[in-house]
Amino acid sequence: MLGLSARRLIGAALPELLAGTTPVAVGVQGGVARGTADEFSDTDLVFVYRDEESAAGAGRGHFLDEGRRMWGIRHLHLSRLDVARWPDGRRYVYGYETIPYADEDGVLAAICAEARPGRAELGERIAYQVRKIAQRGIAYPDRLPARWRGFDLTEIDPWLARGDLLSAHLRLNQTLELLVGLIYSANGRPRPSAKAVYSILSSLPWYPEAVRAGLSKLAEVRALDEASHASRSRAARAVLIACVDEATRAGLAADDLGAVYAAAKPAPTDD
Structure with a gap:
């Protein structure tokens, strides 16, 4: 479960990071999701969009904000999604180290479930x-x-x-x-x-x-x-x-x- 301080931090940063775009879902990954983050850890997020066009302008990659916090932003486009072709490392991250921050329709939760091997x-x-x-x-x-x-x-x-x-x-x-x-x-x-x-x-x-x-x-x-x-x-x-x-x-x-x-x-x- 995502802690209250992490939710507040992410919520405050999202308007700038999203730059007016509307993702289908937002997920938290990395050390914050694992509960192992410390002062040296990045804050890793994944923005889920329907296609690449709807993601245009949103933050992406690794960068420092004005408070010198490092962010790692990845995009996931549903139009090109093929979980079956993902390498194991990516499947592990989504299957076991991704916490939905905003996922009203359960799209990200379904992707995470599909990433886990049967x-x-x-x-x-x-x-x-x-x-x-x-x-x-x-x-x-x-x-x-x-x-x-x-x-x-x-x-x-x-x-x-x-x-x-x-x-x-x-x-x-x-x-x-x-x-x-x-x-x-x-x-x-x-x-x-x-x-x-x-x-x-x-x-x-x-x-x-x-x-x-x-x-x-x-x-x-x-x-x-x-x-x-x-x-x-x-x-x-x-x-x-x-x-x-x-x-x-x-x-x-x-x-x-x-x-x-x-x-x-x-x-x-x-x-």
Whole structure:
């Protein structure tokens, strides 16, 4: 909920910012919407217009007002709106970090709801993430090869056997990024933008201490050697197991993850 002081601040500034235009809705985003704004934060707003012509002359971009407050103004034009094509970072902002300030017809609220992924999409994301993590040598079963939830898990990262420790550790860095995405999927959310993806983790509904500690351990590279790789791999597997268990408990991970992955993945062709 938007605080009274923020509402007063925005209300006082809107006439100048809108410059005589009439938006369909106005939303608050960024730190003010998250409740984390401080004296260094911008005040981020989105103005929703029916088309670009009706937005002509309204404030847009980042600028200081006379009181030296920084504003960040974005426009959203309904005539060109296609939420399905939005990148994840934008979907996260609208789905979870946008508070309508003025939205009489509920247009902005509907856009925010559409930005949130549905259960089928989340199931596809989870199947994809689990598969890609397995291709990097991190799998739920304690022994490979194995048949598990529709996947034939036979791929073990070969870089250690080849003596290429740098590649092996960098593959674990890729695993870390996939696991972060899986944590968001297990929470029913898309992945935020790179700027905020890690800081938001601690505010998610599901982010137990064991998962936080596992990510910290996975991020720790003491040396480019096999012992450090083994330690990081154990941490990655522990996080993977926790995420899959939570996604299963929440009804987001299908029993046959392999079938979900195959149905969502285009057939492999080179043409």
